[in-house]
Each structure stands twice: as structure tokens, then as C-alpha cells.
Amino acid sequence: MARTVLPGGLRVVTEHVPGARSAAVGLWVDVGSRDEQGFDPSSRGAAHFLEHLLFKGTARRSARRIAEELDAVGGDLNAFTTKEQTCFYAHVLDTDVALAVDVVCDVVLNGVMAAEDVELERDVVLSEIAGRDEDPEDLLADDFDDLLLGEHPLAGPVVGSEESVTEMSRDVIARFHAAHYVPSRSVLAVAGNVTHASVLEAVVEAFGDRLTGGIDDGWVRPDTAVVVPTPAQRLAVRDEDTEQAHVMLGVPSLRRGDPRWEAQLVLSTVLGGGTSSRLFQEIRESRGLAYSVYSAATGYSDLGVLNVYVGCAPDRLGTAAGVLRTQLAELARHGVTDDELVRSRGQLRGEYVLGLEDTPSRMSWLGRRELEGARLPLDLTEALARVDAVTSADVADLAADLFDTPVTAAVVGPYADADDLPDELREVAG
Amino acid sequence: MARTVLPGGLRVVTEHVPGARSAAVGLWVDVGSRDEQGFDPSSRGAAHFLEHLLFKGTARRSARRIAEELDAVGGDLNAFTTKEQTCFYAHVLDTDVALAVDVVCDVVLNGVMAAEDVELERDVVLSEIAGRDEDPEDLLADDFDDLLLGEHPLAGPVVGSEESVTEMSRDVIARFHAAHYVPSRSVLAVAGNVTHASVLEAVVEAFGDRLTGGIDDGWVRPDTAVVVPTPAQRLAVRDEDTEQAHVMLGVPSLRRGDPRWEAQLVLSTVLGGGTSSRLFQEIRESRGLAYSVYSAATGYSDLGVLNVYVGCAPDRLGTAAGVLRTQLAELARHGVTDDELVRSRGQLRGEYVLGLEDTPSRMSWLGRRELEGARLPLDLTEALARVDAVTSADVADLAADLFDTPVTAAVVGPYADADDLPDELREVAG
Numbered sequence: 001m002a003r004t005v006l007p008g009g010l011r012v013v014t015e016h017v018p019g020a021r022s023a024a025v026g027l028w029v030d031v032g033s034r035d036e037q038g039f040d041p042s043s044r045g046a047a048h049f050l051e052h053l054l055f056k057g058t059a060r061r062s063a064r065r066i067a068e069e070l071d072a073v074g075g076d077l078n079a080f081t082t083k084e085q086t087c088f089y090a091h092v093l094d095t096d097v098a099l100a101v102d103v104v105c106d107v108v109l110n111g112v113m114a115a116e117d118v119e120l121e122r123d124v125v126l127s128e129i130a131g132r133d134e135d136p137e138d139l140l141a142d143d144f145d146d147l148l149l150g151e152h153p154l155a156g157p158v159v160g161s162e163e164s165v166t167e168m169s170r171d172v173i174a175r176f177h178a179a180h181y182v183p184s185r186s187v188l189a190v191a192g193n194v195t196h197a198s199v200l201e202a203v204v205e206a207f208g209d210r211l212t213g214g215i216d217d218g219w220v221r222p223d224t225a226v227v228v229p230t231p232a233q234r235l236a237v238r239d240e241d242t243e244q245a246h247v248m249l250g251v252p253s254l255r256r257g258d259p260r261w262e263a264q265l266v267l268s269t270v271l272g273g274g275t276s277s278r279l280f281q282e283i284r285e286s287r288g289l290a291y292s293v294y295s296a297a298t299g300y301s302d303l304g305v306l307n308v309y310v311g312c313a314p315d316r317l318g319t320a321a322g323v324l325r326t327q328l329a330e331l332a333r334h335g336v337t338d339d340e341l342v343r344s345r346g347q348l349r350g351e352y353v354l355g356l357e358d359t360p361s362r363m364s365w366l367g368r369r370e371l372e373g374a375r376l377p378l379d380l381t382e383a384l385a386r387v388d389a390v391t392s393a394d395v396a397d398l399a400a401d402l403f404d405t406p407v408t409a410a411v412v413g414p415y416a417d418a419d420d421l422p423d424e425l426r427e428v429a430g
Numbered sequence: 431m432a433r434t435v436l437p438g439g440l441r442v443v444t445e446h447v448p449g450a451r452s453a454a455v456g457l458w459v460d461v462g463s464r465d466e467q468g469f470d471p472s473s474r475g476a477a478h479f480l481e482h483l484l485f486k487g488t489a490r491r492s493a494r495r496i497a498e499e500l501d502a503v504g505g506d507l508n509a510f511t512t513k514e515q516t517c518f519y520a521h522v523l524d525t526d527v528a529l530a531v532d533v534v535c536d537v538v539l540n541g542v543m544a545a546e547d548v549e550l551e552r553d554v555v556l557s558e559i560a561g562r563d564e565d566p567e568d569l570l571a572d573d574f575d576d577l578l579l580g581e582h583p584l585a586g587p588v589v590g591s592e593e594s595v596t597e598m599s600r601d602v603i604a605r606f607h608a609a610h611y612v613p614s615r616s617v618l619a620v621a622g623n624v625t626h627a628s629v630l631e632a633v634v635e636a637f638g639d640r641l642t643g644g645i646d647d648g649w650v651r652p653d654t655a656v657v658v659p660t661p662a663q664r665l666a667v668r669d670e671d672t673e674q675a676h677v678m679l680g681v682p683s684l685r686r687g688d689p690r691w692e693a694q695l696v697l698s699t700v701l702g703g704g705t706s707s708r709l710f711q712e713i714r715e716s717r718g719l720a721y722s723v724y725s726a727a728t729g730y731s732d733l734g735v736l737n738v739y740v741g742c743a744p745d746r747l748g749t750a751a752g753v754l755r756t757q758l759a760e761l762a763r764h765g766v767t768d769d770e771l772v773r774s775r776g777q778l779r780g781e782y783v784l785g786l787e788d789t790p791s792r793m794s795w796l797g798r799r800e801l802e803g804a805r806l807p808l809d810l811t812e813a814l815a816r817v818d819a820v821t822s823a824d825v826a827d828l829a830a831d832l833f834d835t836p837v838t839a840a841v842v843g844p845y846a847d848a849d850d851l852p853d854e855l856r857e858v859a860g
Contacts, residue, residue: 019448019450020787021783021787022783022784056715064706064711064715066705067704067710067711068706070705070706071704071705071706071707071776072706072773072776072777073776073777073780074777074778074780074781074783074784075780076784092780092784093780093784119718120715120717120718121718122718123718123719123743124714124720124721125721126743127674127720127721127722127741127743128721130673130674130741130743131674131721131722131741133673134566134672134674135564135565136564241671242564243560243563243564244557244560244564274497274501275496275497275500275501276497276498276500276501276502277501280497285486285493285494285497286550288549288550288551288552288553288554289557290554291554291555291557291558291561292557292561311560311561312557313553313556313557313560342502343498343501343502346502346503347501347502347503348504349504350503350504350505350522350523351504352504353451353452353523354452354504354505354506354521354522354523357451357788357789358787359787
């Protein structure tokens with residue numbers, strides 16, 4: 001791994017991957033949907049809208065030319081926006097790295113954001129939101145976040161709402177770009193068959209005098225405490241005419257880089273991280289209650305969320321909720337067994353190694369680690385050493401802490417209101 | 431690439447991938463949902479149900495032990511069933527290849543298929559079907575297939591229906607297993623940091639005397655001609671209270687391995703295969719009509735399907751359908767431009783190379799090529815040479831042929847019946 005900080009603060013990190021014939025190029029900006037709240041009340045969805053709009057053309061390239069240049073070499077060009085980060089990336093053959101760097105930087109730096117393109121792309125984003133609104137699991141995740149996070153800036157979907165996107169002005173989007181897309185908050189990450197020197201050369205060429213542009217006002221994302229929901233706020237139901245009952249429940253948990261992060265990885269793995277996990281075995285294998293059941297731990301800069309999901313037949317929701325309650329209580333009381341600890345270490349080791357085999361995954365690791373600073377392990381060796389250092393006592397202590405907080409639950413399914421739900425579910429979200 | 435045919439007919443194909451630290455192991459069986467139709471009228475969904483059931487335990491391993499053995503080494507163990515193939519696979523670190531071969535073969539050969547597990551897994555499959563029924567794009571694909579394929583065995587969802595799965599007996603599933611899971615119709619494919627000799631040793635050990643078991647009755651899947659739908663069968667609408675109108679339209683096209691297959695790849699790429707494609711540019715970039723629009727070409731052993739998908743606001747369906755009609759007519763009349771031909775060659779070259787970087791993709795290539803015989807190109811070099819040999823005239827001739835057939839269209843959205851649809855759509859499906 002090689003790293004250079006250029007004048008103006010842009011960080012360039014590269015990794016040469018032996019044997020690869022490709023490279024992944026990502027330009028990461030330390031901004032996401034949560035940063036809209038402090039920016040402008042009318043900007044919910046601006047980070048994501050901006051990501052769309054930048055592909056509509058630059059001073060040097062039309063939208064069509066951007067698409068044609070990457071398609072002509074069989075490259076994949078895309079972008080994604082999360083609650084805290086935005087990434088523009090290309091996956092190309094190793095012969096086309098300079099082109100990929102040039103196009104990705106051009107899009108991010110030189111987007112024209114023409115008024116007519118704002119109108120066209122508004123319709124595209126509204127179509128994306130409409131598609132999302134048809135997916136009960138997406139609606140469920142939004143409802144759960146709203147309950148658990150309340151007024152916290154992390155609440156609310158990244159894409160914004162139909163209302164906010166309909167109202168969004170070009171001015172707000174352009175100001176959001178100017179305020180947040182600055183070299184000092186950006187990282188260019190490349191992994192694959194590349195040299196650091198050739199990437200640096202391409203970046204300097206692509207940025208030109210923009211390398212020292214933008215405002216480095218020492219911006220730091222403020223931490224915001226999460227307010228634990230009151231009992232009345234801990235259970236929500238959305239009445240939808242779905243085939244299944246969809247349930248998500250969970251608790252606030254660790255921020256990214258918390259010293260106990262790896263203990264939480266083990267905890268979530270044992271709870272619902274694979275086919276040998278407690279939830280998969282108890283919900284699906286032993287009882288046939290559901291096709292899909294899992295747990296997930298997500299970390300942000302100031303807090304985290306640990307949750308579980310089950311989708312089951314509406315008449316079996318009570319049974320499923322009873323199993324969830326028992327399993328969470330059991331973990332809180334007794335932690336994990338030694339067998340489970342050993343197995344989860346092996347599982348995480350394999351997942352890390354297999355998950356870092358392709359160049360886009362390695363590029364993402366590089367980019368995220370650089371943005372998130374000291375919070376992530378330096379490399380695979382350190383990541384695995386941290387996992388191996390976790391003890392049963394660490395996991396038991398964490399489980400007792402986390403599940404001491406009342407559980408919050410959201411349901412999407414054929415239920416008129418919370419009184420319609422089985423007792424077992426009301427008892428979990430207590 | 432190395433290949434051995436063992437006594438009994440099991441084919442073992444391996445590829446050593448330099449630099450890989452992992453391996454992907456796949457046991458492929460030449461059977462899928464289409465083969466249920468000739469087997470037993472009550473067996474729709476049996477191939478997929480069987481795939482589920484085999485993981486519920488073998489003579490040597492319980493379901494829990496199967497899950498624990500792979501999770502303990504961080505491996506990924508899963509399976510999928512298509513209309514013509516079933517594959518059981520594991521993705522593991524290179525140190526665990528022998529274990530992966532042993533577990534995958536054990537599951538496929540020695541599944542107990544206990545009566546109580548049939549009942550448990552019936553509920554899991556019903557839950558999977560219920561989840562699918564909540565997705566308008568899945569429903570749309572089923573409706574389109576039903577229209578276009580009619581009574582052809584390729585019609586109907588792989589998972590079966592709620593009714594067929596509810597009725598499915600253990601006896602039908604077990605007979606399906608005995609009839610179709612024979613060494614002579616199976617392929618064991620491995621790609622990664624492996625030697626052919628060590629894989630062979632593990633396979634011979636895992637199969638034991640089953641290597642020559644099963645019945646090789648010279649079974650060959652019968653070709654079935656597709657009956658071109660009558661005008662009344664060329665348009666269907668499913669009234670759903672969705673946010674968007676979902677449209678799929680297309681024509682019967684080339685079987686896998688047709689000499690014109692690569693011309694069709696170029697045609698589909700130019701039509702809707704990337705962000706520079708005609709449909710993406712005309713539907714999304716120029717008019718903002720939809721977030722999601724694409725074309726796809728699928729090949730089976732006796733026929734193929736070329737189709738396009740758009741999801742748009744219901745009040746813009748007429749405009750979108752008009753653009754589709756114009757674009758299909760334009761392709762049928764004039765084929766593709768020289769620029770498009772050159773660009774699509776580069777695009778396909780990049781997609782092939784980037785799509786074969788990980789060991790699971792290479793394993794799939796090996797397994798599918800072996801099952802599909804001479805139909806697929808031998809390797810990447812041959813695949814790219816075939817693409818480069820395509821001429822503008824080849825594509826124009828093919829487009830004229832394909833779009834000479836009337837277009838079939840299915841719609842899912844807020845429309846009571848076909849009379850509710852905009853005229854432009856009724857004119858496309860003519």
C-alpha cells in the first residue's frame with residue numbers, strides 16, 4: 001500500500017494486486033445524507049441527487065460521451081451515496097486506468113449541473129424512490145431507522161422523500177457540492193495492476209489547478225447523541241397488503257472503531273451471521289418459519305445499530321417473535337459458547353479473505369479506511385488479529401450491555417395497528 | 431484447464447488460477463425445472479424443492495453439522511436451480527478444498543430427505559415464494575414467460591407455485607432425485623489455487639462406490655418448439671397497486687450456441703446493455719422517463735428470449751412505449767452503426783475479462799461449458815474472437831429476423847385491464 005497527500009489535502013492511496021488484470025478506481029468524498037441536516041432544511045436527498053446529477057455532463061464531456069468512453073473499454077462506471085460517504089468508481093482493465101482516473105475526476109470536479117438536467121434527473125430519482133417504495137424490506141428499514149434514531153441526522157432514507165426531491169432546487173445542490181466536495185475531504189483509492197507513480201501522475205493531470213481549490217475550513221462532522229426511544233416509540237407497524245410479515249428489531253450499538261467492535265462482530269455472527277447461527281438454526285432449520293432471517297451490525301461515526309430481520313407468514317409472526325425474544329435473552333444472560341467463539345473466528349477469517357479477492361473490494365477497503373481514519377484496522381493481518389483476540393467474556397459483557405437497552409421493532413404487513421400484532425412481538429419491543 | 435471423465439461418466443474439470451488464495455467448487459447436475467413437465471404432472475417446483483431438501487442432512491451429517499463445518503472455515507455453501515441446471519457450490523480458502531468437495535458431494539449424493547424435513551422445508555419454500563410474489567419485477571417476468579412460452583416446458587417459475595409446493599410429496603421429490611442425479615449427467619468443476627490431481631483424489635474419495643451408481647439410460651432433454659403467440663396472447667396486464675408501471679416486452683430468439691449468438695450479444699448490448707445503449711440514452715438520459723431500463727438475451731437448449739424492461743411512472747408509460755417501438759423498428763430497419771459495433775466489441779471484451787476475475791465465476795464458466803457441450807466457446811480467447819468476428823451486416827440481418835416476429839408484452843401496474851393501457855403499448859405488442 002502506498003499513500004501520498006497532495007497539496008490541498010487530496011489523499012491518494014494505491015495497492016498493487018499481483019496477478020490482477022484489472023483495476024478499480026474510486027474517488028471518495030467524506031459526505032453523505034446525514035450532512036444535509038445541518039446544511040439546509042430543504043436539502044434532504046441532496047447528496048444522492050448530486051451524485052446522479054454529476055454524471056449528466058462536465059465542461060469537457062456530455063453525459064453520452066461519459067457513458068460511451070467507459071462502455072467502449074468494457075468498464076463499469078457508477079457511484080453510490082451512503083449516510084456518511086459518497087463514492088464515484090470505475091472498474092476497468094489495467095490498460096485503461098488513466099482513462100478511468102480522468103473520467104471519475106472529471107465527473108466529480110467539473111459537473112455542469114445544468115438547470116434542464118436537474119429537471120430530467122429529478123424524474124429519474126423520483127422513479128428510483130417509487131421503485132424503493134414497492135419493496136417492503138426497504139420500507140421496513142426506513143421505519144425501523146425512524147423509530148430508533150428519531151431526530152438524529154442518521155435517520156431518513158439516503159434518497160430523500162418524494163416531497164424533498166420534488167422541491168429540491170439547483171441552487172441547494174450546487175451549494176452542497178461547493179461546500180462538501182473539497183480535496184481535503186476526498187480520497188482517490190486504486191487497487192489492481194497499477195503503480196503508485198502512474199496513478200499519481202493521472203490524478204495530478206486530472207485535477208490540475210483544482211488540486212488546491214475548494215474551501216478547507218477544517219470542517220468536522222459533529223457527533224450527535226442518540227436519544228433512546230420511549231416505550232411508545234419502540235414499536236411501529238405499517239399496514240401493507242403483503243404476503244409476508246416483515247419484522248426488524250434491534251438496539252443502538254457501537255460506533256465504528258469502538259474498541260469492542262470485533263466482539264460485536266463475533267456476537268452478530270453467532271446470533272444471525274450464517275447458516276450455523278442461532279437464528280438461522282432456530283427460525284429456519286428447526287421450525288421452517290422463514291426463508292430469510294439474519295442479523296447485521298452497522299457502524300457510523302458516532303453510533304451504531306445492531307438489528308435482526310425475519311420475513312415470515314403472518315400467522316407465524318407470534319412464534320417467530322417468541323424465538324427472537326428467547327434468543328436475545330439467552331445471549332444477554334450467557335453470551336456465546338466456546339465452540340461458537342472458535343467457529344465465528346474461522347468464519348470471520350474466511351469472510352475477510354474471500355471478501356477481499358477482487359479489486360473493487362480492495363479499493364473500497366483502501367478508500368473507507370482512509371476516510372474513517374484510525375477507526376478501521378490497517379490491513380487484513382491486523383483485522384484478523386483483532387478478531388482472534390476476542391474472548392468469550394468480551395462477548396458476554398457486550399451482549400449484556402447491548403440487550404440491557406430496550407429493543408425497538410418495526411413491522412410491515414397486513415396489520416391495521418399495533419393492537420393487531422401478536423403478544424410475543426409486543427413483549428420483545430418492551 | 432484439465433478434464434477427466436471418471437468411470438460412470440462423472441466429468442471433473444479444474445482450472446488452476448495463479449495468485450488465488452481461494453477455490454470455488456461446484457457440483458452441477460444437468461436438470462432443472464423444465465424437466466419436471468415430462469416427469470410427473472404434480473412435480474412443478476420439484477427441482478428447486480429438492481435442492482433445498484438435500485441440505486437438511488445426509489447419512490453422515492445433520493443440517494446443523496453441514497452449516498457448522500463450512501461456517502467454521504469461513505466458507506460459503508449454497509446452491510441454485512435454473513430452468514435447465516442445478517448447481518451446489520462452495521467458495522472456500524485454498525486450504526479447505528478437500529472439505530468443500532466432500533461436503534458438496536455428500537449433500538448431493540447422500541441426502542436423507544426425511545419426511546419431517548420435507549414438511550419443514552415446504553414451509554421455507556412457501557416463504558420464499560411469498561417473498562417473490564411481493565416483487566413486481568418477479569411477477570412481471572413470470573407473466574411475460576407465460577405469454578411468450580405458453581405450454582412450453584420452459585414456462586413457469588423455477589420455484590413452482592404455492593399450490594404445487596403445498597401438494598408436493600416426498601415420493602415425487604425422491605424419484606426426481608433418483609431419475610436425474612446420476613454421475614453421467616453431473617460435472618464437478620473447481621477453479622482456484624488447486625491441482626487437478628488433488629481434486630480428483632477428493633472426488634473419488636467422496637463419491638466412493640456411488641461413482642458408478644445411478645442409471646445412465648442415455649437420457650437426452652427433448653427439444654420443444656415454441657409456438658408463436660396469437661395476437662390475443664401477446665399482451666397481458668396484471669392489476670397491482672404499484673407506484674410504477676413495469677413493462678417487459680420481447681420476442682423468441684436464439685438457442686444457446688446458435689452460430690449467430692455473438693451477433694445477438696452485440697445487438698442486445700447496443701439496444702440496452704449499458705449506459706451508452708440506445709434505450710438508456712433515449713429513455714433515461716434524454717427524457718428522464720425511468721430509473722431502470724435494460725435489455726437481456728437468455729439462451730436455453732432449444733430456444734432463447736430477447737427482452738427489454740422498463741419501470742416508469744404510470745402516466746409516462748405511453749411515452750416510454752413509444753420510444754421502445756421506435757427503437758425496435760429502427761434496429762430492425764437499419765441495424766447498428768459502425769461506431770456502435772466497435773464500442774460493443776470493447777464493451778463485451780471488458781465484461782468478459784472483468785467478469786472472470788474471481789474463482790466462483792471461473793468455476794461457473796467451467797461447469798456450464800461442460801454441461802452445455804460444444805455450445806459455449808472453449809475459453810476467453812475463443813469467446814473474444816467470436817465477438818470480434820461479428821459484422822454490421824450480421825447484426826442487421828439478425829435484427830430484421832428477430833423483430834419480424836410480433837412482439838409480446840406484459841405489464842404490471844395500476845391498470846384494470848388491457849383497455850386501460852396507452853395506445854402506444856398496444857401498438858408495440860402487435
